[in-house]
Amino acid sequence: MTKNPSQPAITATGLRKSFGDKVVLDGIDLNVAEGTIFSLLGPNGAGKTTVVRILSTLIRPDAGEVRVAGHDLTREPNDVRAAIGVTGQFSAVDNLLTGEENLIMMADLHHLDKRAGRRRASELLDQFDLVDAGSKYVATYSGGMRRRLDLAMGLVASPRIIFLDEPTTGLDPRSRHTMWQIIRELVASGVTVFLTTQYLEEADELADRIAVLDQGRIVGEGTADELKRRVSGGHIRLQFTDVRGLESAANTLGEVSRDDDALTLQVPSDGSVRSLKALLDRLDDESIEVEELSVHTPDLDDVFFALTGHPSEHEKEPTQ
Amino acid sequence: MSVRTYALSDSATMLRRQLRRIARYPSMTVLLVGMPIIFLLLFVYVFGGTLGAGLGEMSGGRAEYVNYVTPGIILITIASTAQGTAISVAMDMTEGIVARFRTMPIARVSVLTGHVVGSLIQTILSMAVVTGVALLVGFRPTAGPIEWLGVLGLLALTTFAIIWLSVALGMVTKTVEAASNLPMPLVLLPFLSSGFVPTESMPTGLRWFAEYQPFTPIIETLRGLLMGSPIGDDAIISIAWCVGIALVGYLWARKLYSRDPA
Structure with a gap:
């Protein structure tokens, strides 16, 4: 075979x-x-x-x-x-x-x-x-x-x-x-x-x-x-040690969603090396300390939602 | 096609499966043999004295009645195991294993022939037990070896016919519960025949039914073979009924099995 x-x-x-x-x-x-x-x-x-x-x-x-x-x-x-x-x-x-x-x-x-x-x-x-x-x-x-x-x-x-x-x-x-x-x-x-x-x-x-x-x-x-x-939803997640870092990064980067309790920012990104480098350069220019960075590509959950218009884990009447 | 040549070996495999299942679920067999034995004891010891006196032959009473009723009790054994067949077919059809068989390159009918031959063996053993108990309570047949062979042949044929019918009944029902009820009339039919009392003693409508339903000629033939009473054309009528019922049951069962499963 x-x-x-x-x-x-x-x-x-x-x-x-x-x-x-x-x-x-x-x-x-x-x-x-x-x-x-x-x-x-x-x-x-x-x-x-x-x-x-x-x-x-x-x-x-x-x-x-x-x-x-x-x-x-x-x-x-x-x-x-x-x-x-x-x-x-x-x-x-x-x-x-x-x-x-x-x-x-x-x-x-x-x-x-x-x-x-x-x-x-x-x-x-x-x-x-x-x-x-x-x-x-x-x-x-x-x-x-x-x-x-x-x-x-x-x-x-x-x-x-x-x-x-x-x-x-x-x-x-x-x-x-x-x-x-x-x-x-x-x-x-x-x-x-x-x-x-x-x-x-x-x-x-x-x-x-x-x-x-x-x-x-x-x-x-x-x-x-x-x-x-085929779906959007990719982002880079930045973790900061204190609110000051979070504040200045948010001001520098503009379009982000921030979570003050977790001290994190989510920056939209296609996950490519080029966009990652651009982001790091901007943070470096402002001397902002980032404690942790992670890249999130969309998972199949996002795909499923985008394709069907409803989330994957909805309850439907099961067929046998 | 190669599938046809394997029909025999596939049926043998299915029969092995069926015999194992019967052996591992003995309470079912005990239940199925128990019912005719209880009827036998009930009719011989409770009703036998009176019914025997009413037979209008020699003054045998209970002793005479054992000889009269045993063929009918043996037929109840067949009807009773047929109920077991319907239940086990219905149970099988709801299980995934039969779906698997359907996706395999095997002779389709072999699943059914496994059930039929398995039940046939189960019924013949049950009838042997029931006949043994009848002998213990005073059944004294006059049959010689040839007649016994005839008895065995007719019982096997009757069982074969009833089982094919109950395989179909087991498949036509949607649930196991329904499958256990549907063959119920088969258990009642021997009572509405010449099995327990002579048909002449029945009211006209019932007598007409009793004389023309299939169990009466079968019982009369068995009685003739076992006790030496005249058989006449009952033997031919019995065989015709059995062949007819077997054919209808087989064709019906095959048609039901080749439907798409639900």
Whole structure:
């Protein structure tokens, strides 16, 4: 499996889906390069899960052309299925079986021979830190263990494309970082990852490209940096030791927002070295002492707000 | 396509899964076998003396009634486990694991055949237990080996038909609770047949229903095989009913399964 960014792993054009008279996906185009992490970012109810359910052949789209791993989604669903692994938002594991039995069942369904199936199961238990839990019933697993087993089950047949639907929702920070590490390792081995998330930080951390989904439409797409460049909101933060320094700096710089309690100033800036140097020169000319300086580029939160017109953490009626 | 050739091995995998699940949830099986046994004891020891005297044959009383009622009790065993099948299918459909199966290149029907064959094995074992208890309380069949084979064959066929129907019932319902209620009429039907009292003793409307519903010819055939009473064309009618119900259940279940999940 070589990394070949020119060949798309997933393409979709004009993808539409309605449930009853509720339009969930309103014409979506996607292009995911092979060997990359693509993140679909959006709030609850934006339609992320519906996209994954369609791309993974679980439900049929109303309209649109989709190719996954070079196969047409509606005409060759079984070829698509043979190339993908899916980890859903709700654990797709059998609670009445042990972790190992779950993995061996997957190996059997992929028609690995008995010995190869057992070997693959124990490899995955090892890789996902589930060796001790392997012989216990899944019903006794913690959330993080369950999610790891879920992911491992999708990997039994070494798929080329993996769908991860909100893989870290509901996990504690430590389990989340473990999951991120696992995802990075997967991509390093040449796998394409299609990830949905409602966490801006997660998309920023992992994704090569991000598409922002809001109310069934893609409202922005690009790398995290490209998206950030599309919004204003970058600034330089200056910290002073006393009010005198703060006063004179505020007088010198003019257009700033000041916080007298924290003794800080926020100076609008595009974050470039040139503008930073200009700022420092002006402070130097006036011999103003600055205790601390930090550069803030806009984060995805700003991006999200700019693209959708509403903040990311609003409460919406969740779709399942 | 390769998927077709794997239908058998995928079904075997699903059957293994199902048998493990049945083994790890034994209280369900105990409940399902318990009901027909309670009915058996109730009908033999509480009603048996009077009902037996009313059969109008030899003066057997209770002893005679055990022989009369056992085929009906065995059919209740089938109806009772069918209820278990509907519940377990409904539970399965709400779980993520079936969604995963749908995104895998496996024979689609194998998820259902796993349930059917698993329940078939569960029911046959349950019927063996129930028959064992019947023998303990005085059931004295006159059947020889050939007749027993016939009994086994007919019971397996009946179970197969009822289970396919309850797989469909388990999927057509939206909740597990509804799935546990829907097959309820199946448990009641043996009572409205010749299973507990001869149909001649019923009022006209009910007698008409009892004589034409599927359980009566099945019970009459079983009775003939076990006790040597005349069978006539009941055997053919039974087989026709079973094949019909199995076909309807299978096609319905397959159609429901190939719908997009909610």
